[in-house]
């Protein structure tokens with residue numbers, strides 16, 4: 001049981017301290033209980049906890065919408081606030097339908113978009129959908145831009161181009177042409193930390209533009225500094241029509257945002273879509289302070305620096321381990337894909353579980369993901385002390401060695 005936390009350290013009820021290399025589930029990017037975020041929330045609590053944002057304008061909510069318009073890429077200008085990632089994706093789906101007058105979606109295999117019926121319908125992962133079906137009609141799935149396991153061949157850039165071209169095939173052969181939007185995580189989280197080749201998203205965008213299909217970037221997990229940029233889509237030079245944010249947006253306070261181009265956002269009539277608690281002033285005040293911290297302390301830059309060093313260390317440390325299929329990531333969003341051996345590439349979920357248990361015994365909390373449960377995930381708070389990160393990486397590498405012997 002966790003009773004306290006600070007920065008990248010959490011303390012259990014028995015007094016033991018752990019290095020948190022998962023940040024909740026990739027949530028507290030500015031660190032646990034950041035003093036500026038905590039103080040902003042406390043001072044908001046003293047003034048106003050709730051008033052309906054359906055009926056009234058609230059200062060922190062309006063200020064946050066303005067800040068998000070300034071910091072998000074391209075022409076993303078207007079925000080709908082909700083409480084969770086799933087709710088914000090649902091809003092994006094409805095907004096895309098309202099704007100285009102169309103009704104179908106394309107999502108990616110191995111994706112994860114939430115646990116409501118709509119978002120599970122977009123999720124390309126059977127293990128997350130069990131016992132909840134049948135799901136919504138009108139969703140087609142395109143292949144994942146995942147060079148390590150791809151039905152296409154060539155170097156990553158070529159695989160990126162071919163995987164993008166497959167989106168046009170999906171539109172032509174798997175839909176009725178009534179496609180409102182294509183949704184993708186610019187860097188996949190639950191699917192196993194999958195970074196698309198640089199060629200992928202620009203080529204997809206060109207196809208979407210030709211067919212009048214909107215691009216929804218699901219930045220619920222990869223946003224807010226985690227990948228070394230404030231938003232992961234910035235790495236790929238494309239402009240989404242809708243960007244969805246949650247998790248890291250308020251450093252642990254419940255808040256999500258569906259941020260859209262003005263004309264797309266305005267397809268919602270006032271009051272047509274609503275969440276009672278959505279955009280609560282306490283979470284919005286926390287989010288404003290969180291953005292200040294991100295910018296003042298250049299946390300995205302820190303994620304980029306520490307992340308590339310961590311990738312290098314893990315790659316070097318595991319180069320002779322045949323159980324490590326691939327070490328990949330962007331910024332402090334790092335995955336180590338574990339396999340029975342490098343030739344068969346058969347996923348080794350049991351090993352990933354054993355590594356997580358070993359790490360926890362040795363004072364480090366990590367995550368596990370991937371469609372087959374065989375990817376070790378390192379997504380620490382971006383403020384993690386360099387010494388703590390070094391120690392965590394040593395423990396992960398020792399866990400891999402230990403599990404190989406055991």
Ligand SMILES: Cc1ncc(COP(=O)(O)O)c(C=O)c1O
Nearest residue numbers: 084085086112113114189220221
């Ligand atoms: C990419 C992505 N989208 C959506 C969600 C759903 O967010 P929430 O759990 O806040 O509903 C998640 C949660 O893990 C996610 O990783």
